[in-house]
Amino acid sequence: MTPAAYAQTLQLNLTRGVTDVSQSVYSLHMYAFYVCAVIGVIVFAAMFWSMFRHRKSRGVQPAKFHDNVKVEIAWTIIPFLILIALALPATFLLIDMEDTDDSDLTVLVTGSQWRWDYEYFDYDVRYRSNMATMREQVYGxxxxxxxxxxxxxRPLVIPTQRKVRFLITSDDVIHSWWVPEFAVKKDANPGYINEAWTRVEEPGIYRGQCAELCGRDHAFMPVVVIAMExxxxxxWITNEETRLAEQRAEEERLLEMQMDMSELMSLGESVYVAQCAACHQxxxxxxxxxxxxxxxxxxxVDPNGIDEHIDVVVNGVRGSAMQAYRSQLSMRELAAVITYERNAWGNDxxxxxxxxxIHNFIQGNNN
Structure with a gap:
């Protein structure tokens, strides 16, 4: 195995990636690395040669001078030229990385503790992506x-051979959407929108994760992107639009239905275990x-407590780790988990x- 191949298995270097931008980033990184390596070899060679040739044991006497105009000009101009040689390609690459014009598809990426929301502009498709690794694996x-x-x-799905623009923001704290093979890493800041883009030429599955310390479950916030022809x-997008339309129609039908306590508690327990138990145990x-x-x-347990409880679960608590579940759960799931919390563990x-x-509460707040 060659040294380069062995280093790749150890992940000691940057990922080459699958996009033109990621390849350019890798090439710039290696160019800067070789420049630094050459500088290091020259400097240390000169230093060791000087130490050996002019050591005291040979009786060499130190030169007595205070300055040398030629040397000072040289060590000013040479580093300046080296910096220009590094800065020019880096500048052109950064300009290219920030150019989101003429995109074929725009996706809004919203981070929240600890998952990602994806919304496709020009399509009626929006969904949430949660980590699928089982907790039993996490706990060993x-x-x-x-x-x-x-x-x-639910991975993010994008087309190949198309320029895809990402609008990246957050619902709560600072996150960072990172896919190494795209050379895309952008902070998701609450109240702000950052832009990034990619163009993948070949179909495949590409993985990343949140690269910001966003809370206790930071490690459980992966990113998976599927690039399709x-x-x-x-x-896929047509099937998703149809499925989500049917889901909304079903939710409208369920608004008129009354679930009994056993059904509420059963559904509520499953939602609680999946969404709430990590924090509230x-x-x-x-x-x-x-x-x-x-x-x-x-x-x-007072009458006003129900609305307060609904408000906390639906809208979250600003300034705390309690996130809003309004866009994460269906109204049926919201109703069930609140019922479960008000009747489990001896609350009764x-x-x-x-x-x-839930629907009436949300409508009341909107008005």
Whole structure:
């Protein structure tokens, strides 16, 4: 195995990537590396040669001078030229990386603790991408899979041979959307939108993750992108639009339905385990001083407490780790998990929250 191939297996160098930009970034990195290596060889060779040739044991006497105009001009001009030689290609590459004009597709990427939302402009498609690695693997109860912590339930899908623009923002804290093989790494800042773009020539699956320390589950926020041929992408986007339209129609139908307590508790428990238990713990006791308890004193049982509880789950709590689940869960799931929290672990309020209650609450706030 060649040294370069061996280094690749150890991931000691930058990823070459699959886009023209990522290849250019790699080439610029190697160019700068070789320039620095040559400078290092010259400097250290001159230093060791001087130490050997002019050592005291040979009786060499040090030269007595205070300055040398020629040397000072040389060590000013040469580094200046080296910096220009590095800065020019880097500048042109940065300009190219920031040029999102003439894109064929725009995707809004929104980070939240700890998952990604994707919304396609010009299409009626929006969904959430969660990590798919099982918690049993995280806790060591199962053997880790090939793509441990780098697998999701809903990957981002983009077409090949098309310029795709990403608008990147956040719902809560600072995240960073990073796909090494695209040479795309942009911070997702709440209240701001950053832009990036890519053009993938060949179909494939490309993985990345959040590259910002965004909270206790930072490691559980992967990015997976599937690049499809343009025709396959159009078929996928059409199927997604149809599926999501049917899902919204089903949700409208469910608004008129009343779930009994057993159904609410069953669905609510599954939603709680998937979305809430990591912070508030499976027993609802939370983490003292970090995440509040939901068991016992954690839930208010007075009439006004229901609206307060709905507000916290639907809209989140600004300035805390409690995120808004309004865009993450269906109204049926929201109703079920709130009902579960108000009746599990001995709370026993008897409150039954229905999807229509969530819908009315949201409509009331919008008005």
């Amino acid at each position: 109860n199962l053997e880790k899979g090939q793509n441990y912590l780098l697998e999701v339930d 343009p025709d396959d992408f159009e078929s 499976p027993n609802g006791r939370g983490v003292p001083g970090v995440f509040p308890a939901l068991a016992g004193e954690g839930v208010s 309020t008897g409150d039954e929250i229905q999807a229509a209650d």
